[in-house]
Amino acid sequence: MTLDTHPSRHTAELRAAARHLGRRRFLTVTGAAAALAFAVNLPTAGVAGAAELDAARITDDPFTLGVASGDPQPGSVLLWTRLAPAPFQPDGGLPAERVTVHWELARDENFRRTVRRGTATAHPEFQHTVHVEVGRLDTDRVFYYRFRVGSWISETGRTRTAPAPGDRVLGLKLAAVSCQAYHDGYFTPYAHLAADDVDVVLHLGDYLYEYAVSAAGGSRNYTDRTLPALFNRETLTLEDYRLRYALYKSDPDLRAAHAAHPFVVTWDDHETENNYADDIPENSVPPEEFLLRRASAYRAYWEHQPLRRPQLPEGPDMQLYRRLHWGRLAQFDVLDTRQYRSNQAQGDGAKVPGPEVDDPARTMTGETQERWLLDGWQDSRALWNVVPQQVVFSQRKFDLTEPSRVSMDAWDGYRASRRRILDGAEAAGVANLMVLTGDVHVGYAFDIKDDFDDPASRTRGTEIVATSISSGRDGADKPANWDTYMTANPHLRFYNGRRGYVTVALGEELARADFKTVPYVTTPGAPVTTAASFVTEAGEPGLKPA
Structure with missing residues (x-):
């Protein structure tokens, strides 16, 4: 069976148009930002594209957006x-000149036992971002890192390498986060996550939102500061997206979480535009223009995330799906369910599913990514096969009546695609499947059923849905539709509408999920509590209260 990986019949031509369309045909951008928004053959990291700036001329702290690390591998870390x-300011306060940045990696936070040091170049073509891949390190070790420019020294970050592929690993504790709308509230859950003892953080999408942010910071309702007017518009250009990342990364709680833990990131829709599907935008914008916007969004995403060189985008294309290992304990197959998906069925939204959702030609992942996932499971020797991805995988009925409405943007709108994934896991002998999800601004715990309409059918795995960091504002422990959802979906074990994050401790015998929530985000300083805890035993899928 051949799947239509890119639903538009003219996708290749549109991508070519995105690479070559003149700047006057698109959105209003000026200067170097305009050239970057449309160019394809941009300078790669390490290519000098400008004169060098004397670091002594930098008179203000250049590390205002903090530090980060990501994608831990055996013997290697990525520093950002x-x-x-x-x-x-659009230029970040620096001229269009390259800057030499010194970096240092040590075993201790006082840097008395330095193990690696070197220099990297911050290019203006990449908004003076730095991605340093440090190799030849001991496996399964914690390290500390920092950067220096002139007399300025960054805050200290903490990161780690992964265990070697064949190593026995007794445990791993991860955190899953998603959906952090700046204008909906403070990032308080990150302050608690920064102090939590986790090995790695998985960000499941909506790192930023394209929507305007008012001078008062929206629901943050600032009284001690005023945000510049340039944030009070939707992100459309490369300059817009870069500035929005600067706003988000200026948040002290997000900075603290990045400094404390390595992140593994994937996007959902709002990093580009709400509910887009491949080259199809939310609104009636010509596809070639949307692909130009997508190219700007993807470039700014790579620039501002702790991602490695293989994820560097080319125009409107970026391979974000990738695989990481944690010894013999876990394999992580990080998915991208936006860039390659078929258009949402039946006009998007919550709909009673028609025959289109079962069309085998429609796909959530695209053919290439789907085959990569299934082949990876065939080769997996991990105890836990974990799939960090974006939208709800399990069936989620919205009504008690039959037929019920479901979300056309989630896997319910791509049932044939979901069936292939479950059949592929079965064929590969995946015994401990765990799907990690974001998107919906609530916490869920699902049993993944072989037949969601038959509660007695076999349980195939577990889905843990992380609530939002701030999106949806304060929320409620028991949303108004709680009774309906819990009755209509007997495989749904937990539902909570507060903000927060979830931790998952993977062990040789069981996995434990703890849903951490805060009572409010529209004012700062909320405490954190554990709303619920569940376990699933290795070899016996199904959630039980801890």
């Missing part, structure tokens, strides 16, 4: 920072 003395 961006130089921005004036982060709310």
Whole structure:
């Protein structure tokens, strides 16, 4: 069976148009930002594209957006920072000149036992961001890192390498987060996550939102500061997206979480535009123009995330799906369910499913990514096969009547695609499947059923849905539709509408999920509590209260 990986019949031509369309045909952008928005053959990291700036000329702290690390591998870490003395200015407060950045990696936070040091170049073509891949390190070790430019020294970050592929690993504790709308509230859950003892953080999408942010910071309702007017518009250009990342990364709680833990990131829709599907935008914008916007969004995403060189985008294309291992304990297959999906069925939204959702030609992942996932499961020797991805995988009925409405944007709108994934896991002998999900601004715990309409059917795995960091504002422990959802979906074991995050401790005998929530985000300083805890035993799928 051949799947239509890119639903538009003219996708290749549209991508070519996105690479070559003149700047006057698109959105209003000026200067270097305009050239970057449309160019394809941009300078790659390590290519000098400008004169060098004397670091002594940097008179204000350039590390205003903090530090980060990501994608831990055996013997290798990825370190990130961006130089921005004036982060709310389009140029970040630096001239279009390259800057030499010194980095240091040590076994201790006082840097008495330094194991690696070197220099990297912050290029203006990449908004003075730095991605440093450090190799030849001991496996399964914690390290500390920092950057220096001139007399300025960054805050200290903490990161780690992964265990070697064949190593026996007794445990791993991860955190899953998603959906952090700046305008909906403070990032308080990140303050608690920064202090939590986890090995890695999985960000499941909606790292930022394209919507306007008012001078008062929306629901943050600032009284001690005023945000510049340039944030009070939707992100459309490369400059817009870069500035929005600067706004988000200026948040002290997000900075603290990045400094404390390595992140593994994937996107959903709002990093580009709400509910887009491949080259199809939310609104009636010509596809070639949307692909130009997508190219800008993807470039700014890579620039501002702790991602490695293989994820560097080319125009409107970026391979974000990738695989990481944690010894013999876990394999992580990080998915991208936006870039390759078929258009949502029946006009998007909550609909009673028609025959289109079962059309085998429609796909959530695209053919290439789907085959990559299934082949990876065939080769997997891990005890736990974990799939960090974006939208709800399990069936989620919205009504007690039959037929019930479901979300056309989630896997319920791509049932044939979901069936292939479950059949592929079965064929590969995946015994401990765990799907990690974001998107919906609530916490869910699902049993993944072989037949969701038959509660007695076999349980195939577990889905843990992380609530939002701030999106949806304060929320409620028991949303108004709680009774309906819990009755209509007997495989749904937990439902909570507060903000927060979830931790998952993977062990040789069981996995434990703890749903951490805060009572409010529209004012700062909320405490954190554990709303519920569940376990699933290795070899016996199904959630039980802990």
